[in-house]
Amino acid sequence: MSSAELVAGILWLALTAYAVLAGADFGGGVWDLFASGPRASQQRSAVAEAMGPVWEANHVWLIFMITGLFTAFPVTFGVLGLALYLPFTMAMVGIVLRGASFAFRAHGSDAVGPLSPWGVVFGVASIVTPFFLGTAAAAVASGSIHAPGGQLASGFLAGWTTPLAVVTGLFALSMCAYLAATYLMVENEDRPALLADFRRRAIAAALTSGVLAMLSLAISFSEGPRLLQSLTGRGLPLFVLALLNGPLALWAVWRSRPRIARVAVAGQVVLVLWAWAVGQWPYLVPPDLTISATAAPPATLSAMLIVTTIGGLILLPSLWLLFRVFKARNPQPAVEK
Amino acid sequence: MDNTTLARATMGTSLGFHIVFAVLGVGLPLLMSVAEGLALWRRDEAWMALARRWSRAFGILFAVGAVSGTVLSFELGLLWPRFMAFSGAIFGLPFSAEGFAFFIEAIFLGLYLYGWDRLSPVKHWLTSIPIALSGAASSVFVVMANAWMNTPAGFRLGPDGQLAQVDPVAAALNPSTATEDPHMLVSAYVVTGFLVAAVYAAGLLRGRNDIFHRRGLASGMAMAAIAIVLAGITGDSSARFVYGAQPAKFAALEGIYQTQRGAPLHIGGIPIDAQHRVLFAIEIPKALSFLATFDPNAEVRGLDSFPAADRPNPVLVHLSFDGMVGLGLLLGFLAAAFWLIAIRRRSLPTRRALLLGLVVAGPASVAAMESGWFVTEFGRQPWIVYGIMRTSQAATTAPALGLTFAIFIAIYAGLAITTARLLLMLAARNRGAAAGHGNIPEAGRIS
Numbered sequence: 031m032s033s034a035e036l037v038a039g040i041l042w043l044a045l046t047a048y049a050v051l052a053g054a055d056f057g058g059g060v061w062d063l064f065a066s067g068p069r070a071s072q073q074r075s076a077v078a079e080a081m082g083p084v085w086e087a088n089h090v091w092l093i094f095m096i097t098g099l100f101t102a103f104p105v106t107f108g109v110l111g112l113a114l115y116l117p118f119t120m121a122m123v124g125i126v127l128r129g130a131s132f133a134f135r136a137h138g139s140d141a142v143g144p145l146s147p148w149g150v151v152f153g154v155a156s157i158v159t160p161f162f163l164g165t166a167a168a169a170v171a172s173g174s175i176h177a178p179g180g181q182l183a184s185g186f187l188a189g190w191t192t193p194l195a196v197v198t199g200l201f202a203l204s205m206c207a208y209l210a211a212t213y214l215m216v217e218n219e220d221r222p223a224l225l226a227d228f229r230r231r232a233i234a235a236a237l238t239s240g241v242l243a244m245l246s247l248a249i250s251f252s253e254g255p256r257l258l259q260s261l262t263g264r265g266l267p268l269f270v271l272a273l274l275n276g277p278l279a280l281w282a283v284w285r286s287r288p289r290i291a292r293v294a295v296a297g298q299v300v301l302v303l304w305a306w307a308v309g310q311w312p313y314l315v316p317p318d319l320t321i322s323a324t325a326a327p328p329a330t331l332s333a334m335l336i337v338t339t340i341g342g343l344i345l346l347p348s349l350w351l352l353f354r355v356f357k358a359r360n361p362q363p364a365v366e367k
Numbered sequence: 368m369d370n371t372t373l374a375r376a377t378m379g380t381s382l383g384f385h386i387v388f389a390v391l392g393v394g395l396p397l398l399m400s401v402a403e404g405l406a407l408w409r410r411d412e413a414w415m416a417l418a419r420r421w422s423r424a425f426g427i428l429f430a431v432g433a434v435s436g437t438v439l440s441f442e443l444g445l446l447w448p449r450f451m452a453f454s455g456a457i458f459g460l461p462f463s464a465e466g467f468a469f470f471i472e473a474i475f476l477g478l479y480l481y482g483w484d485r486l487s488p489v490k491h492w493l494t495s496i497p498i499a500l501s502g503a504a505s506s507v508f509v510v511m512a513n514a515w516m517n518t519p520a521g522f523r524l525g526p527d528g529q530l531a532q533v534d535p536v537a538a539a540l541n542p543s544t545a546t547e548d549p550h551m552l553v554s555a556y557v558v559t560g561f562l563v564a565a566v567y568a569a570g571l572l573r574g575r576n577d578i579f580h581r582r583g584l585a586s587g588m589a590m591a592a593i594a595i596v597l598a599g600i601t602g603d604s605s606a607r608f609v610y611g612a613q614p615a616k617f618a619a620l621e622g623i624y625q626t627q628r629g630a631p632l633h634i635g636g637i638p639i640d641a642q643h644r645v646l647f648a649i650e651i652p653k654a655l656s657f658l659a660t661f662d663p664n665a666e667v668r669g670l671d672s673f674p675a676a677d678r679p680n681p682v683l684v685h686l687s688f689d690g691m692v693g694l695g696l697l698l699g700f701l702a703a704a705f706w707l708i709a710i711r712r713r714s715l716p717t718r719r720a721l722l723l724g725l726v727v728a729g730p731a732s733v734a735a736m737e738s739g740w741f742v743t744e745f746g747r748q749p750w751i752v753y754g755i756m757r758t759s760q761a762a763t764t765a766p767a768l769g770l771t772f773a774i775f776i777a778i779y780a781g782l783a784i785t786t787a788r789l790l791l792m793l794a795a796r797n798r799g800a801a802a803g804h805g806n807i808p809e810a811g812r813i814s
Contacts, residue, residue, distance in 0.1 A: 083481035086433055086473040094466040096440045100451050101459025108452030111444030115765035122441045123774060126434040130782050133430030137423055137480075138789035148785065180452065186765055326456030326533070333460050333535040341467030348474045348497070355478060355485055 034325035037102040037334060038314065041095055042307045048091035049303060050209065050296045053202075055085045057210025059128060059156020060203070061231060062149075069227055076224055077210075080217050082136055083356045087349065089129065101334055105180040105324040106314050110166075112182045113175045117162040117190045124159030127151050157203060164202025168195035168246075171306055173256035173316040180324065194249045194257075201242040205299055208235035212279075212295045215288035217357075225286070232283045232291065240276060256316055260309025268305035275301060371759045373768035374446040377775060379744070381438050383737060384779045388432030390736065392472070393502040393552070394559020395425050398586055399479075400495035407492055413578045417586075419483070420579075420797050424790055426480050431782055433473065438775070446768075450751050450761035453530070457522045458515040460535040465508035471501040503552060510551045513743065514543035518612050519752050546608040547743070550601035553594045554739065558732045560591025561698060565729025566794070568722045575798070581715050584725075591732075592702040599699060602692070602739075603658075609746075610659040613753060614668040615677060616746035619684035621655050622648070623669045630655040630667035635689055638681035643671060645685070679748045687741035694735035701728055 031039075058077040065073040100107040111118070131152040169175055174189025175182070189195060211232035218224040250257045261269045279294035312320050325331060368376075399421045406415035440462075444451050475497040482491055515521075521538030525531035564587030570580045610617045617623075622638035622645035623630055632655040636648025653663040670678050701724055708716040716722075751758040 083477040086430065087470065087477055089433065089437070090466065090470045090473050093437060093440055093469060094463075096444070097459060097462040097466045100444060100455035101463050102456075104452050104455025104459070107444050107455055108448035111446075111448040111451065112763060112765060115445050115763065116767070118441060118445055119771055122438055122445075123778065125437055126778055126782075129434035129437075130431050130785075133427050134785055134789060137426035137430075138792060326459070327530065329533045330456045330459065330535045334463055337460060337463050337467070341464065341470075345467055345470050345474075348471055352474045352477055355482060 032322065033328065033331040033335060034102070034321050035312070037098070037325070037331055038321045040338060041098045041102070042303070044091050044095045044098065046300055046303050048088070048095060049299050051088040052085070052091060053160065053206040053299065054209040054213050055081050055088055056128070056156045056160045056203075057206035057208065057235075058214070059132075059153050060207045061210055061214070061228075063153025063156070064231075067227065069223060072221075072224055073227060076214055076218055076221075076228075078132075078136060080214060081132065084352060085129075085132065087352060089125075092125075098334070098338075102326050102331060103314060103321075103324050104326060106319050109175065109177040109180065109182050109315065109319060110170075113177070113184060113186065113188065114166045114169060114190060115186060117166045117169075121159045121162040121166070124155040124157075124162070126155075128155035128159060131155065156206075160203045160206045161199040162190075164199035165190040165195040167202065167306075168192070168198035168257075170315050171198075171257045171260065171310065172250070172253070175315050175318075177315065177318045180319070192253060194246060194253045197242055197246045197249060201239060201246055204235050204238040204242055205302075208232060208239050209295055209299065211235055212283060212288065212291040215283070215286075216292050219288055225288070229283060229286055232295075233280070236280045236283060236295075240280075243276075256310075257306075260316075261305055263309055264311060265305040265307075265309025268301050268308060272298060272301035272305055368769065370764060370768055371762040373772055374762040375758065377768065377772045378439075378442055378446055380772070380775060380779065381435065381442055382740070384783070385432065385435040385439055386736065386740060387558075387733060388428055388435060389506070390555035390558045391425070391428050391562070392432045393506050393555035394590065395421060395428070395563075396472075396495060396499040396502050397556070398559065398563065398590065399425065400492070400499050402586065403492045403495055407488055413582065417579055417582060420793070422480060423793055425476075427786055427789055429472075429476055431786055433469075435779075435782075436469070445765070446763050447751065447761045448763050450756060453756060453761075454515075454752060456530065457519075457533055457535060457538045458512045461508040461511040461515075461539045465505050468501040468504040468508060471497050472505065475501070503555075506552050506555055507548050510548045511539045511541075511544050514547040515539070515541045516751065517541075517547065517743065517747055517753050518543040519755050542612055543608065546601065546605040550598065550605045550739075553597040553601055554736050556590050556594035557598050557698070558736050560587045560589070560594055561725075561732035562729045563587030564591055565726050568725035570794075571717060572719065572722045572726065576717070579797075585709075585715060588702060588705050588725075591698070591728075592706055595695065595699045595702050598695060602695065607659055610667070613746065615670065615673050615679060616684065616742075617659070618668060618670045618673075619679045619681040619746055620688045620742065621667075622681050622685045623655070623667050624671050626666065626669040626672050628656065628666050629653040629664045632658065633685070636685075638685050640681070677749065679746050683745045684742055687738040687745065691735050691738040691742060694731050694738070698728055698732055698735065701725065 058081050062074050062077045065071070065077075067073075096107075099110075128151075131148040134148050135152065169189025172189055172192070172194060174184060174192070176184040176188075211228045214228040215225055215232060218228060247258070247261075275294060275298050279291060279298055282288075282291035282294050310316050312322065314321055314324060326334075399418050402414045402421065403418040405411060406413075406418060475494045478486065478494040479491070479498060482494060486494065515538050518541050519538075520541035521534040521536070522530060523532040564584050567580045567583035567587065571584065606617075606620070609620070619638075621630070622633045622636065624638075624643040629652070631653065632651040633645045633648035634651070636645040638645045656665040656667055657663040659665060659667065670681060701721075705716055705721065705725070708718070708721070747753055749757050749759070751761045
């Protein structure tokens with residue numbers, strides 16, 4: 031494996047972590063917006079409680095990915111910045127408003143309650159970001175961004191305004207909601223009423239995701255042959271696993287097995303992302319930009335691998351500590367005051 | 368407006384907004400850490416209460432800083448795709464390192480903000496240390512990248528203009544890093560110190576003479592006083608470095624048009640291109656040559672010696688530079704006066720005029736920092752990578768830049784107003800809580 035491929039793999043891992051962790055935070059925003067029934071306010075508190083300590087760390091995976099992409103694959107970064115200017119700008123607006131409104135509520139909750147304008151902004155922004163990131167992913171996966179020789183040749187609307195992209199955007203959004211609902215089932219295992227609320231939401235999100243996934247496959251027969259080739263070519267084993275894992279996840283949710291469901295749904299996201307990655311290997315942005323042709327010079331890649339190793343040695347134990355303190359099965363009891 | 372102008376306006380607004388939150392992300396954790404450390408060490412509840420108050424405000428400030436910083440990382444690619452396609456491989460390394468620093472800061476901030484009841488007091492205090500360290504490290508790494516834009520190093524171009532060889536470590540440690548990095552870092556502490564002091568000076572002016580206000584004021588002024596001295600020293604070495612490394616920027620800083628020996632220092636005034644001189648300035652003969660080289664007869668290269676297309680705008684650069692230096696000196700005098708009076712009286716000064724001055728000093732320190740950043744950025748123009756790539760070659764060709772600019776102006780305005788409102792509200796609640804518990808003793812020592 032070349033160092034360029036290694037770095038590309040690391041960046042794809044970062045994307046996976048972002049999807050599985052931050053994706054659920056966006057999904058939390060969705061369930062905040064659609065909180066309903068007699069326990070609407072408890073649902074919102076559960077979302078806030080689950081996101082509070084971790085959302086900022088989860089968000090950094092995106093920064094890591096962006097800086098890694100422009101360091102290791104500067105030409106690809108330039109092309110994507112140009113071709114996906116509009117959807118990325120929309121996603122960015124969502125990221126800013128989502129993060130700020132969450133912090134306003136969490137740390138200034140007396141003035142900025144869930145029902146204030148910022149509360150609504152939180153929910154809406156949480157929808158905007160995954161949707162537009164999903165459309166951007168479709169533009170890449172469908173091979174619609176043409177950049178022979180690293181010069182963008184396709185237009186500013188290419189690939190992300192198609193029916194396939196819209197369906198993929200909705201799919202990304204509904205997977206976020208699905209992730210969040212299953213995570214919230216785990217976090218509320220000892221609160222049966224809330225557990226049932228989030229179970230119903232998880233089922234709804236699972237069915238929606240399933241329908242959208244089938245729809246996008248159907249559309250890609252005519253519209254996105256490239257995506258279909260990826261999934262049925264090199265990506266086939268992972269794609270088949272995803273098809274098998276989907277029903278398992280739904281079964282775990284249905285039977286109210288939160289911990290199995292959490293692993294299965296997160297696994298579903300991992301499988302879909304890696305079926306795509308492996309399927310389009312060795313391309314970063316098909317059909318013109320490959321990993322090796324757009325990689326930075328070897329000196330940059332090795333320096334980046336060294337920084338990533340050192341950084342990772344500090345990062346991973348810190349992350350472990352964060353999740354142990356706030357997400358362990360038996361969280362440490364509150365210290366006596 | 369053309370795309371280059373719109374891209375510069377959008378990037379400039381985003382940076383100008385973000386930098387205020389970024390410097391607080393560097394400075395406030397240090398104050399919080401020291402306050403909490405003092406609280407544990409001396410079993411002092413009032414220091415603990417201060418640390419908690421700051422941490423609540425910081426929860427909001429850090430989040431706004433984090434998301435506005437994300438905008439910047441996106442905008443590098445969205446607004447300057449050609450710049451990034453060229454430079455990413457050379458100066459991306461410090462950004463990657465900054466990503467890790469930001470990660471550490473966000474992780475430990477989560478532990479710090481939400482861990483008050485889950486961690487033992489000492490462990491909780493320990494989580495503040497990585498926040499303060501990684502905040503400072505973020506600033507150091509990001510400014511390395513900006514320094515590279517001023518004095519690009521660590522690469523060689525082939526005959527076709529393509530990148531032939533890269534040394535990312537040499538790029539990160541380019542010549543400007545040694546002067547620009549320390550200056551930005553200490554400026555972050557200057558701004559944090561004066562902003563914190565301004566908040567408590569305002570409270571003292573309204574008669575809230577309690578232990579929180581006195582300690583808040585003293586903490587802010589201690590940080591500000593130490594940092595402003597260092598800012599002066601690092602700023603001076605920065606300017607002398609620019610004399611050698613970026614002569615066009617240096618000429619614009621001082622409004623020097625003709626190349627001359629024994630160049631005068633212009634204080635204030637407006638550089639007029641058509642007349643090749645600075646109008647209405649106070650001129651100190653030979654002072655500039657002396658300040659730049661310690662030789663009063665040293666030669667200073669003038670703007671006229673550069674092709675018109677390679678000159679920065681001397682009006683913006685000169686006025687920003689004098690604004691930064693002037694405000695910096697005033698802030699330094701104010702800090703000196705504060706501590707001289709405090710030491711002589713053996714208690715914090717409460718003279719009205721001085722407190723009023725400190726209230727103004729908070730925003731003034733922000734203005735000084737923004738002016739300094741204007742100097743760096745406007746002074747580098749028309750280059751995005753000095754001498755290598757022009758800003759106009761780097762901008763995106765994407766449509767609807769004007770709309771994006773308008774949207775971000777609206778978002779930043781909304782965020783600024785809401786942040787200010789919430790901080791005021793938190794302060795009011797703190798006062799209510801303090802009034803409710805009349806039991807916090809003056810000395811702050813409980814057990």
